[in-house]
Amino acid sequence: MKVDLKILLVEDEPNFGAVLKNYLEISDFDVDLCKNGKDGLFSFVNTKYDLCILDVMMPEMDGFTLAKKIKQNNPNIPIIFLTAKTLKEDIIQGYQLGADDYITKPFDSELLIYKIKAILSRNNNIETLQTNKKYIIGQFTFDPLLRILRDENQEQKLSPKESDLLCLLSQNLNQILPREKALQEIWGDDNFYTTRSMDVYITKLRKYLKSDPSISIENIHGSGFRLLQVDTPFDSPK
Secondary structure (H helix, E strand, O other), X not given: OOOOOEEEEEOOOHXXXXXXXXXXXXXXXXXXXXXXXHHHHHHHHHOOOOEEEEEOOOOOOOXXXXXXXXXXXXXXXXXXXXXXXXXXXXXXXXXXXOOOEEEEOOOOHHHHHHHHHHHHHHHHHHHHHOOOXXXXXXXXXXXXXXXXXXXXXOEEEOOHHHHHHHHHHHHOOOOEEEHHHHHHHHHOOOOHHHHHHHHHHXXXXXXXXXXXXXXXXEEEOOOEEEEEEOXXXXXXXX
């Protein structure tokens, strides 16, 4: 673990925030602690971070709003939510915002450290997956490095997770991509909430690819997904 990895911790409860900051620093992370979402956004815009840990219920700006603004500034930054909110809808919303993990309080601080290291390691693995190789998918050209899907009529910029997922599907063209493999490589977990999040991204990819009838993403029940490319006959005269 590099000692120069920098974390933004945004937590409005002073005692908990100070204790967690100290624990992270003992674990060789460089940590900036902000006490509300507004200060957290200012710090993020003016400092380079490797990962953000955000409380959800905060004054000035809640954690979900802060995460949206952070992702607009840097779509690739890993985010962990720390919160007492345990409603399924809140957890799903967190993952849909692009969270890498959603941890409910109280939690084991040692487990948090392992999760942080796993997320940072996984991001490094995804970076090696994003090579200069481009994929031809029907009428589309997909560039994972730039996260761009284009055809002769339009160009679609993909989010990091959309790009990662389409990259895995493209590498397994016409073959089944196991759901667990995608969840572990991109989300780092295969629980109910990450599964729901992946389903949302599959729906988005289907929308991007729908203009080409030779391309489809099939749901293989009990197994995973398959990016299917079929040869289409020449158009018959009208």
